[in-house]
Amino acid sequence: MQRHAVHHVLQKSVATGVFVTLMVSLGGVEAAQAGTEEAPAPPATPTSAPAASTPVASAPTAALAKTKEQYERPAGSFWQGTVGKGADSLGWNIWLNVYDPPLKEQDKDKDAVADTLTGEAYDDRPQGRALWTIEGRNAPERRFIWRERAEALDAAGQPIVREGGTLSGALSADGATATGTWSDGGRSQPFTLKRVARYQEATGASGQAKLTERYPVTGDAAVDALVQSLRVRKCDQYDTECVVRISAIGLGDTVSLLRMVWAYSGGAHGNYSFTAGNWRRGAQGFQPIALADVLNPTSACLQSFNTQIVDALKREGAPDAPRGALKEKDLRNAAFPFTLQGDRIVVHYGPYEVGPYSSGAFRAAVRVDDLGAACKRPTT
Template structure:
């Protein structure tokens, strides 16, 4: 499978995720609580990996390796937050996990809408609920007194294969006084479950220039030196001398003893539209610090496992509406590529596809989620 940067959407449409999930919401209250801290974090966080960072924090992407050019006269802002938590967890219910990035509206959008209650935020979300979708779009608005409401939505196909929008549940809750936790109730069709979230990172956005290009970069800052060094290792330039605009976004997918980060680069150098593509970084914490992992470290890298995995990938892409799902099959070399665009969400492996990879330009990007337990014995790694 060809995994290089591909021709893609126009800038305004580049963030369409035809198959998957974007948790969209609220939380201007987060900015109210955290804006004073965000400036301090922005000043103190390193722009490159600290000298004391462990060797395991070296860049995992195979190419390119040129350090990101420092923008001239950069503008910096707090751009959002990353949350992790559970829904429905209790003494007799394991519930499910959720991972949520919430992005603040751009400054211009805020200027047009002065009412903080009406701010609508965007983001990305994943969950590992049994028998459910892995990814959702969530639309919501802020509410007074630190309260918020998120409504789940997702693009899908109906039984006849026609595109449709699937409505999910609603999460309504409130932030803690310090803005580091959120609690509330998830409800859907008369069912309800409690949820709890913890803030694991803040997103920082820097906009400036390098040569003739305008560069906008967004990445998470956790306050954990080892994890932040991993983030810094993905801050490598994918823009070239011919670009007039470049956007680099590093998204947290999971943070903890396993760290999963997705990196997207969009660039425009003229013509009808720009180009974008994905790489990723995945690490596990061990006795020697964080070590990079590939799909071969997650699955048994045999031909039988690869066949089983590809069957699941193609099926997932078809369910998400990818017109050319069979083009999404992986090759053996993809299993050992540390920059291959896969991320880990609980017991699922998610493979990320840019435009043109599994459908025409107009279809946008897709994600295929595969539950490891569905792969069978062929993919179980041998125990020692």
């Protein structure tokens, strides 16, 4: 994840959240119907990622101790869809996480339609970025305009902003789908999105600490059980505040979830880290998968993968990109923070892992097709 997408926001205010909703109008009556839509099948998983023969847990699955939840509210939505796909165009897949602002930041005297909104999108364009920040506005009659932007560092280490495309369109009457046009530099493509999950946020007390948890609800009992397996439901003994955010990366026959845990126990700032959960639906239900189930876990593949990982981190401006190289044990690590994003494997790094705390968090995205034959699993 980019520095501005996690570190800057958390440093400014934990309560603010990583995203602010792009669709404030969805937060009212519709929010009470959270999770009623069925999740569509996600984009096809890479051909080099067969079903796991021996499941390896990619995240803790035991339910942890509950705390009394004093308050719960709708907190946003997750969308999946395509841009430019048609009879004569392959196009690409797109995913959107959008989050409602905390209640204290919602000014009831303001017209929500006129507010400037932000969010985050990611796609699998072959030459595109894996992550975009979105800035835009809602407009009358359920219309919206979202502009893609990305922050990075140039060769001299100075921050730069890259402009992407613009998505302009409208929500359906029930708010469950969105259609419109993506445009960039004179090019234009149609897009279609479907809402496949809603976010809930629970706030309560955990010992002396304030605990805030945000997680998606899909309405699919099996998928929602996977989400619940990632919930922490408590702060550590010496924390005065902690925040747990479970974000949907992909939902369908392959489920990919990212968990971020931020905690403050004193000092100049809190700290945060990532774990993930990845599963594939099979005849026996969802089976957990690890990197060793996606890639051929050989030294040749690991070397190819690490080359791509370090190059990706350098493009994102990570000061200590070589430190992001994986070890063989990471391929089977039960809690290793990787997610599956279309045909890409995305590895997530918290503060201090590939740079100083001030650099924040990073993500490195690698296309499976770029890894070569060494990483293709045997077809037996």
